[in-house]
Amino acid sequence: MTADDSFGGVVLAGGYSTRFGETDKAVAELAGTPMIRRVAERVATVADDLVINCRDEQSEAIRAALSESDCDPRYATDPVPDRGPLAGIQVGLEAVDREHAAVVACDMPFVDPTLLETLHERSRGHDGTVVRLADGWYQTTQAVYRTDAMTVACEDALASEDGRIVAALEQLDIVEMCADDLEDVSEWTFESIDTPDALLEAERWLAETEP
Ligand SMILES: Nc1nc2c(ncn2[C@@H]2O[C@H](COP(=O)(O)OP(=O)(O)OP(=O)(O)O)[C@@H](O)[C@H]2O)c(=O)[nH]1
Numbered sequence: 001m002t003a004d005d006s007f008g009g010v011v012l013a014g015g016y017s018t019r020f021g022e023t024d025k026a027v028a029e030l031a032g033t034p035m036i037r038r039v040a041e042r043v044a045t046v047a048d049d050l051v052i053n054c055r056d057e058q059s060e061a062i063r064a065a066l067s068e069s070d071c072d073p074r075y076a077t078d079p080v081p082d083r084g085p086l087a088g089i090q091v092g093l094e095a096v097d098r099e100h101a102a103v104v105a106c107d108m109p110f111v112d113p114t115l116l117e118t119l120h121e122r123s124r125g126h127d128g129t130v131v132r133l134a135d136g137w138y139q140t141t142q143a144v145y146r147t148d149a150m151t152v153a154c155e156d157a158l159a160s161e162d163g164r165i166v167a168a169l170e171q172l173d174i175v176e177m178c179a180d181d182l183e184d185v186s187e188w189t190f191e192s193i194d195t196p197d198a199l200l201e202a203e204r205w206l207a208e209t210e211p
Pocket residue numbers: 012013014015016017018019020053054055078081082083084085087088089104105106107141194
């Protein structure tokens with residue numbers, strides 16, 4: 001593997017989990033394992049430089065949730081909280097020491113590392129690769145971006161008070177992949193666990209699929 005084959009990873013965890021209730025979903029347990037640990041460990045199987053983006057007040061609980069994990073991430077905390085996922089992507093990517101990085105939300109515990117490798121592969125010579133789902137939605141929080149270009153695009157979008165992630169993407173040379181073209185990728189990869197009901201459904205699914 002050459003240096004160019006490696007890419008970084010950012011786990012986004014700075015949100016307030018309002019739909020989840022009182023608990024921070026990042027550290028909520030899914031079948032006994034904190035969600036952020038599931039995500040971080042999956043990302044770390046393919047990414048070389050792992051960064052957790054969160055708020056200062058979350059970092060103690062997140063460090064505890066990852067304490068028994070093999071992955072040893074760095075932390076990039078939001079200087080200003082509650083500026084949305086776009087700001088989290090900017091802060092996380094700024095800390096990554098690789099040309100490209102996978103960005104994954106902490107509430108996507110089934111993220112498929114094979115997909116991240118494919119997205120990185122497609123991103124060579126481009127500013128990133130994003131999957132477009134059948135309903136037209138861009139899966140921007142499970143995507144690969146060129147770190148410097150996306151950081152600048154995030155800053156520009158935030159400066160113009162357009163906090164949409166797609167506002168940043170519009171400035172960039174992004175490869176679009178169609179969800180139908182994804183081969184050998186887990187159908188649960190994009191499942192995001194935003195509510196307690198979604199957590200229960202995911203636990204049921206795990207119980208059915210894991211021996
Ligand atoms: N750094 C940072 N990350 C955020 C922010 N808002 C959302 N995120 C992250 O972006 C991803 C998608 O967030 P959402 O699920 O849409 O929002 P959330 O705030 O986590 O949850 P809800 O309050 O229930 O909408 C998650 O990984 C969040 O941690 C923010 O203001 N700052």
